[in-house]
Amino acid sequence: MTGYRGRFAPTPSGPLHFGSLIAALASFLDARRAGGEWLVRIEDIDPPRCPAGAADTILRQLEAFGLHWDGAVRWQHDRGDAYGDALERLTALGLAYPCSCSRKQWRDFPRYPGWCRDGVREPGKPVAWRLRSDLGLRPVTWRDRLFGEQRFDPAELGDVVLKRKDGLWAYQLAVVVDDAEQGISEVVRGFDLLDNTPWQRQLQHALGLPEPRYLHLPLIIGRDGQKLSKQNLAPALPLEDEMVRSILHRALVALDQVPPAELRTAPVDEQLAWASDHWEPRRIRPEAHRRE
Ligand code: GLU
Secondary structure, eight states, rough: OSSSSEEEEOSSOOOOOOHHHHHHHHHHHHHHHOOOOOEEEEEEOOOOSTTTTTHHHHHHHHHHTTOOSSSOOOTTTOOOOHHHHHHHHHHHTOOOEEOOOOOOOOOSSOOOGGGGGGSSSSTOOOEEEEOTTSSSSSSSEEETTTTEEEEEEEEHOOOOOOOOTSSSSSSHHHHHHHHHHOOOEEEEEEGGGGGGHHHHHHHHHHOOOOOOEEEEEEEEEEESBBOOOTTTOBBBBBOOOHHHHHHHHHHHHTTTTTOOOOGGOOOOOHHHHHHHHOOOOOGOOOEEEEEE
């Protein structure tokens, strides 16, 4: 066993589609090739966005594609105490603050201007909690395994929300706390999250957490030119074995791996065995977007 630990962390807002398969498959292969562990974490922090049954469908889809995870599935809905502890520490460090402003109030600005940094502007109103992106680690630099050197000034990205006014936890804080708690050493996910990474790196730095390595993957664009997503009603991955086999083969090709043509109809375990033995992330062309 190596020190490698990867994860796939879907938001269960709907079933997996071809775009999410790319992220799941790449993180799985990267872990298996390294002889590491691969975990699944269901990021269900936003219940209104997560229809009943969607998480179970996702797990059944992963199984149908042979993407068997290690250990128990982690759920975020019961992790509020851990996120609360992290927010308290950030607040004590002066790196998180309550904010009463509404989006409408700052709609003429490219990002939230930080009006509540020195005290809540409208005391008594519900507050969100934001990160002080102008303090702490700045600039944020890291080396993405596919896209190379990255350099961001988080102050230009703005004070991201860590906890929402309705009391729900925001993705940035939850992902950092759980990646650290689960000992994740490698994050493999879609290019749409690359520009979220600076906030996550800032949070890791502020909380004294280890930094995973990052590999962002080209996003798959549908025939209509739109990113494949649940919002665009990208078709759900099937569970029927014959279709699963050919879609898995297509996903390997989309990741610029070169599976033999005859593997197209092979059982998923056979395809995955070949693919983990031959996984070569350097083959992936570093494009932000990619046609389906
Ligand atoms: N939950 C996020 C999503 O489904 C992914 C989180 C991550 O991989 O960091 O888009």
